[in-house]
Amino acid sequence: MHARTRRNCIIFLPNLLVSSHSLGTMCIGAFIWQAHPLYPLLLIQNRDEYRNRPTKALAWWDVDGVEILGGRDEVGGGTWLACTRQGRVAFLTNVLELHPHPDAKTRGDLPLLFLESTKSPMEFAHELAADAHRYNGFNLIVADIPSKSMVYISNRPMGEPVSIQQVSPGLHVLSNAKLDSPWPKAQRLGKGFKQMLNQYGKTQVMVKEMVEKLMKDKVKADKSKLPGICDLDWEFSLSSVFVEVDTPLGMYGTRSTAALAIRAGGQVSFYENCLEEGVWFERTINYTIN
Numbered sequence: 001m002h003a004r005t006r007r008n009c010i011i012f013l014p015n016l017l018v019s020s021h022s023l024g025t026m027c028i029g030a031f032i033w034q035a036h037p038l039y040p041l042l043l044i045q046n047r048d049e050y051r052n053r054p055t056k057a058l059a060w061w062d063v064d065g066v067e068i069l070g071g072r073d074e075v076g077g078g079t080w081l082a083c084t085r086q087g088r089v090a091f092l093t094n095v096l097e098l099h100p101h102p103d104a105k106t107r108g109d110l111p112l113l114f115l116e117s118t119k120s121p122m123e124f125a126h127e128l129a130a131d132a133h134r135y136n137g138f139n140l141i142v143a144d145i146p147s148k149s150m151v152y153i154s155n156r157p158m159g160e161p162v163s164i165q166q167v168s169p170g171l172h173v174l175s176n177a178k179l180d181s182p183w184p185k186a187q188r189l190g191k192g193f194k195q196m197l198n199q200y201g202k203t204q205v206m207v208k209e210m211v212e213k214l215m216k217d218k219v220k221a222d223k224s225k226l227p228g229i230c231d232l233d234w235e236f237s238l239s240s241v242f243v244e245v246d247t248p249l250g251m252y253g254t255r256s257t258a259a260l261a262i263r264a265g266g267q268v269s270f271y272e273n274c275l276e277e278g279v280w281f282e283r284t285i286n287y288t289i290n
């Protein structure tokens with residue numbers, strides 16, 4: 001079984017590399033929700049993409065009259081992490097899979113659909129469920145800070161009903177499988193995040209320090225612990241929290257690291273460390289939820 005899977009993957013690998021759509025944005029994020037003394041939500045996330053894919057750095061943009069703060073993918077027009085003045089937050093990761101559909105709808109639109117809507121996270125999730133099969137595998141988290149509601153939505157495994165789950169208070173890690181799946185890098189990040197939060201205790205988190213220690217981590221997983229969905233060498237390259245891999249289509253890897261810290265009083269601090277033409281730039285945009 002294992003040998004067969006690997007052979008399929010090797011045949012598949014060139015396709016994987018040729019179609020930038022199929023690999024897409026493989027993000028990893030860790031967050032603590034409704035369980036920290038200062039922050040109802042504290043999230044750190046890496047976005048992995050081809051380095052040459054046009055991207056707009058963290059900024060406010062207007063989407064059909066709604067002000068949205070986040071980075072933006074200029075190819076698909078969507079985002080992987082963004083929030084609004086009203087305190088709606090959405091973030092997305094792709095599910096690692098062998099045969100994504102080239103004609104599927106753009107997953108990067110999913111966060112925008114939620115941010116533009118006025119539905120509660122749960123209502124939105126049920127509305128999206130009807131349409132979820134038209135996208136490749138995704139994990140989407142949508143939250144409304146004022147009403148303390150956060151919902152996880154995923155359209156995988158294929159053939160099963162769309163999974164919709166209220167996110168429980170506590171620490172969670174989202175990579176390229178179901179929420180809190182014990183993938184090696186997700187476990188490593190979760191453990192590191194927990195340790196750092198314990199160190200800070202009830203004091204303000206030093207976002208840059210945390211991002212530097214946890215999100216720039218290039219330690220790879222033990223090959224025997226990889227999920228074995230694709231070619232093992234490829235999975236090995238993607239097995240660190242910070243990814244950097246040379247492909248025939250150019251460098252692929254982490255090109256944006258973000259931290260979103262929302263305080264109980266509604267003060268939002270969105271930090272991004274983003275690679276722009278080979279240079280890492282830092283930005284922080286602060287605002288207060290209306």
Ligand SMILES: *[C@@H]1O[C@H](CO)[C@@H](O)[C@H](O)[C@H]1NC(C)=O
Pocket residue numbers: 269284285286
């Ligand atoms: C934004 O807020 C953070 C956290 O409160 C603070 O450390 C930082 O100095 C603020 N930055 C700006 C540009 O206002």
